[in-house]
Amino acid sequence: MELEDVTRFQLRRVNPFPGLMIDVDIWQEAHNYHRDQQRLHLLTFHQTGIMAGLEVIANDPPDLSVTINPGIGIDSEGNNIIVSSAQRYTIQARQSGMVYLVIQFREIPSGPYQPPDGGQPTRIMEAYRIQEREELPTEAFLELARIDFDPANPTLHNPRIMDNPGKNEVDHRFRRIATAGVPVQAAPPLPIIPPPAVPTPAVSPPAPEQVKTDIQNKEPSTTRETITIGHVSVGTMNAHTHSEGLHNLAREINRQYDFAVDVKSNVLLDVAIEKCNILYITGNASFELSEQQKRVMREFLESGGMIFGEACAEEQGETPSRGPREFGLAFNQLASQLNRKLENVQRGHPLLSAIHTFSGVPQGAVAGMLLEGGNMIYSGSDYGCAWRGGFQDNPLPRDSIRSSVEMGANIIIYAQMNKT
Numbered sequence: 001m002e003l004e005d006v007t008r009f010q011l012r013r014v015n016p017f018p019g020l021m022i023d024v025d026i027w028q029e030a031h032n033y034h035r036d037q038q039r040l041h042l043l044t045f046h047q048t049g050i051m052a053g054l055e056v057i058a059n060d061p062p063d064l065s066v067t068i069n070p071g072i073g074i075d076s077e078g079n080n081i082i083v084s085s086a087q088r089y090t091i092q093a094r095q096s097g098m099v100y101l102v103i104q105f106r107e108i109p110s111g112p113y114q115p116p117d118g119g120q121p122t123r124i125m126e127a128y129r130i131q132e133r134e135e136l137p138t139e140a141f142l143e144l145a146r147i148d149f150d151p152a153n154p155t156l157h158n159p160r161i162m163d164n165p166g167k168n169e170v171d172h173r174f175r176r177i178a179t180a181g182v183p184v185q186a187a188p189p190l191p192i193i194p195p196p197a198v199p200t201p202a203v204s205p206p207a208p209e210q211v212k213t214d215i216q217n218k219e220p221s222t223t224r225e226t227i228t229i230g231h232v233s234v235g236t237m238n239a240h241t242h243s244e245g246l247h248n249l250a251r252e253i254n255r256q257y258d259f260a261v262d263v264k265s266n267v268l269l270d271v272a273i274e275k276c277n278i279l280y281i282t283g284n285a286s287f288e289l290s291e292q293q294k295r296v297m298r299e300f301l302e303s304g305g306m307i308f309g310e311a312c313a314e315e316q317g318e319t320p321s322r323g324p325r326e327f328g329l330a331f332n333q334l335a336s337q338l339n340r341k342l343e344n345v346q347r348g349h350p351l352l353s354a355i356h357t358f359s360g361v362p363q364g365a366v367a368g369m370l371l372e373g374g375n376m377i378y379s380g381s382d383y384g385c386a387w388r389g390g391f392q393d394n395p396l397p398r399d400s401i402r403s404s405v406e407m408g409a410n411i412i413i414y415a416q417m418n419k420t
Helices: 003-007 024-045 208-216 239-256 271-275 291-302 323-337 398-417
Strands: 049-053 056-058 065-068 071-074 080-083 087-090 097-114 120-133 142-149 225-233 259-264 278-283 306-311 370-373 376-379
Touching: 080 097, 080 120, 087 120, 225 239, 225 271, 225 398, 239 259, 239 278, 239 398, 259 398, 271 291, 278 323, 278 398, 291 306, 291 323, 306 323, 306 398, 323 376
Parallel strands: 225 259, 225 278, 278 306, 306 376
Antiparallel strands: 049 071, 056 065, 065 087, 071 080, 097 120, 097 142, 370 376
């Protein structure tokens, strides 16, 4: 949770005194104060996600319905969403594609009424709405599950393998779980930099040896730092392809490491990227950005952000496609336009030892290749597809997936240690 996400709350309580006239506005403000205090507490100390329950179970015997178990969650506005009894929901989709099952907080005016016959409702019930979507909402929500739906077999099932659900199987992997005691992440203080003895170039990344020393000597943190990764899909590639892998990576990191990863999907190349620490740009074809987008990205790099570009080889088919190569050339050209020079990552580079040690760039879904320079990284290894288990018709062995996840952790911690 970022500091600015909670400092937007402006707390103001009623100042009572003898003779104060209580009208609708004052009554409303008095109650809003306590509601905002509760929402602020939930967002600050528990964050957004599912606190308990809300599992999605396929019906038995199988049909197109699922049961949502009772439970409680907190949406991104700090609202409690409480499901007190099991709810049955029937999927309405009839075309193939990803179905997102989400729950959203809703307020419902209710009785008793004043006057009793046709008057105004005197209560507001805090309720919820469960619905399926073709894409995730932009307003506050919690994801309950998703289903890669195939209408050729109109029945739903629980996953046979929890970490690798198939078609028409309930996928719980992207549910966000709320945690207790996670500190709000304040922006780091600006470093005090002494005047250089000699002029230095505008883009001057530290020597690999120095970065490696800094990483190895890093003091263990008593708090869990949250690193936000924004995903941008360019060109015609299905944005879901690498988003799924990125969420898998975040889940593994949140389980295993002393830092946490928060993923923002479908990020636009505008001022919103200021909320991200790392920008993950994926595609499988050539692309070109506007001057405004380049300016935003230049400012993002200068503020200490990291841009990680990766070509997706998912659509190669039987013959290699030119798309990934064209994406790589476009990304390298973008780096040049941003006054960055990308060079091959070789043995001894701190990217290969930030947390896990590699003798060379590990293979992802395809043969390994990594470039780096000036807070920009380019991967031709397609770690994004490796993080989701490999291609549909060519799954990866467990060791390859594990090394890809470890390389992903290296990239993230390298970005944090290599801030300009």
